[in-house]
Amino acid sequence: MTRIQAVNDFVVKFANVNGSGSASANELFAKSIIRMGVPVSPRNIFPSNIQGLPTWYEVRVTDQGYLGRRGGVDMMVAMNPQTWDEDVAEISPGGYLFYDNTKPLPKSRFRDDITVIGVPLTEICNAAYSDPRQRQLFKNIIYVGALSSLLDIDPAAIEKLFAEQYRGKEKLLDSNIKALNLGRDYAAAHLDCDIGLKVKPSDRVGDRIFIDGNSAAALGLVYGGATVCAWYPITPSSSLAESFIKYCQTLRVDPETGKNLFASVQAEDELASIGMVIGAGWNGARAFTATSGPGVSLMTEFIGLAYFAEIPATIINVQRGGPSTGMPTRTQQADILSCAYASNGDTKHVLLFPEDPHECFEFSATALDLADRLQTPVFVMTDLDIGMNQRLSAPFVWDDARAYDRGKVMTEEELEAGKTFGRYLDVDGDGIPYRTYPGTHPKRGAYFTRGTTKDRYARYSEEGPVYVDNMERLVKKFETAKSLVPQPLTRPAKKATRNGVLFFGSTSPSMHEALDRLEAAGEHLDAMRIRAYPFCDDVMDFIARHDRVFIVEQNRDGQLRGMLINEGGIDPAKMIAVLHYDGTPITARFIVADIADKLARYNVTPIKKVAS
């Protein structure tokens, strides 16, 4: 048997029972490696359950900084008897199995082609602790201790993390360090620690921060000036609203009065949450809701109202697997169509596609500006993979000179001076009319907001030409949006090529890794990351410049591909879908294999076998 040998480049997967307190121990494991300067990318794989069902935590240690999911498992920390067989089967040949050997297991439950490392975790724990809850929690810390010895993780990094976490709670600090050392001591005394997987100090983390996308988006909304949050709990978005409240409790309390500079209402359903956002937006406050696909389905009628009545609304959609309840704890990019065209009738909505927590922060703040500027709903299309996993990303940036763009709002002074006000009147050709906040002027600027058709002065009208005039202006407004939304980013191939690839959102890290590997295999593709809808002209130019364009998406039907074909009038034959939608995050391995396979079928160039 050849044991897997790898330094700073391997995958450890923890198989745990939901509710056993493993999450914080596993996070500790990941963070301690980051503190050694080695990038890691962890992912929670969890069921729709609070206690008892299996849950996994997959840590990719990656000195090269590839933060996408890799696939494959080099070491399994098998802590869950329920999933033992599948966990053992998942280990790559030559890999390692770490388990609690307090109770002997028959040989038939193991494999010959892996290295088995047994630690009597329960026995150690029971000898040291008598309280049942302590036994459960510290068992997790003990395995982190043992693993740190096996993998050469610096215990000082772990102790420092403890010290930060338990500042002022010395008793907890001491007991955690004790548990850690129980694991380390056992490993030193009883295990052959010369295994093939090692962590070596490095300097590849830089100034990056480690945070989940939901928290990042919440902070972006605080910085962007959101004052009203209306939400209904739904996985995987709930932690976004909760983070917003948490941040606001420190960042948004008026120092003089102690009163809140924000309001958060947990609504009775998604219809009410979007209704509140629209009411607040109509009345001039920056408001948002966080939801997921099923929530957007419920909000659809209101989204049409906000589009047609032209009311700012910011919606963060943390996408999960659909349709219906679908895969509530798995990731997908499958709400693109349902958000882009949400509502009955002809509508188009602005979508932003962040790639990581850094962009979740930036785009959430930007969405508030765009919603005000364009007077329309703006979606931030994140997903479970970004939203609920901590990810290394560039630090957050805020320019103190940046003022909120409140868009075209007519003031009391302007109304008093006699400036013409037509709520749906385009005065300067960008398709965006002026609005007034209720209560602005005693005699001027009041209008009636409605979802029915109206003329330029907000008067009810069902006249065909009046209706068409308004609908055409809305198209013009959407054209204006093209220059305001985040522009696409290109990554030109190192050699001239007629092949291109488009991707967006959480696919980004795996795509960049895939591009590196394709390039190493001699396959060159120009790449473009789409960051928003409406699609900028650059996107259409990119497609026009290439004979074949791969569109990588995490949904079944190639939703973005369909939109591109439709909006750009593009020949579908040149648009090749690369689709991954089983609920797990897309991997570079998948992208490379799929693109290589398709290129081979198109018989474009001889393909060198690409190692996976």
Add this chain to the structure above:
Amino acid sequence: MTYIAKPKLHHPSLTRNKAGYTRRDYEGPVSTLCAGCGHDSISAAIIQACFDLDIQPHRVAKLSGIGCSSKTPTYFLGNSHGFNSVHGRMPSVLTGANLANRDLLYLGVSGDGDSASIGLGQFAHSMRRGVNMVYIVMNNGVYGLTKGQFSATADKGSKSKRGVINSDEPIDLASLALQLGATFVARSFSGDKTQLVPLIEAAIAHRGAAFIDVISPCVAFNNHPGSTKSYDYVREHNEAVNRIDFITKRDEITTDYAPGTVQEVVQHDGSILRLRKVDESYDANNRIAAMNYSQEHHAKGEVVTGLLYVDPEPQELHGYLHTVDAPFNRLSSRELCPGSARLAKINASLR
């Protein structure tokens, strides 16, 4: 409806209120509802109440859902911002609007289809939250715009114009409002302006969730014998518990009343509600008793009207949320953005 537009010029001798407005300044364009519609009487009562209370029209936000009743905000307070939202969802839009600017007066107008059927959930939850608003349901027991289907407030046994007998239990919105924590609950009748106008005035002065269920007969589809929401039926079965005088703090109290016949409620803003009791045993500060009273009389086929319940010390959503006094829509990045220095600290804590 009439097609004759209202003249734009006002007679110079029209009386002005303390805010300097004539009654005409509180009107809107001419109503497009059916001649004799109860809803138009309620619009007139709203106009009267706002005029009487010297309210600046532009400081009112009027919101509605969909239906005949929800069309009425067009016909009153033409200088106020209005929002005709989606069917049954006015309460959430109003709640959001209220959060954005706590300084305006929020007037929610809805119907029995809008609030008791499609929007029952939003109605209920806006009451639970204690949104500071006046929520008026123009209740005719029937869908007017779609031509005469029963609504959820139609009484069991009530007969439709087509002769169908309603077999479903009715939803009593006032009882629901009482149970769900509304701090001002009244019922009235569109045909009884002397009762309705002071009730609206009192509701406007109330700082909390104020709900008024106004029985408002539909002359087109629900004003026939066998209907329990017809003008005749309501007049015959109207069981008023009290008659209300709404007194702003400036007004001097001069009239004398026999002991036990009057209940005075001082509201938070100093205004006084003087309830001239029709039923001497009725206590408008007792929520549980109000629920019982309303149910007992409904079982007898009577329509209990008047101020059913008022909490003189109401709480409201902004209080629960502990929000700043300034309206959110006036705050800028100076108040709202924590700034780059703070962000640098946050970044440092995430490494």
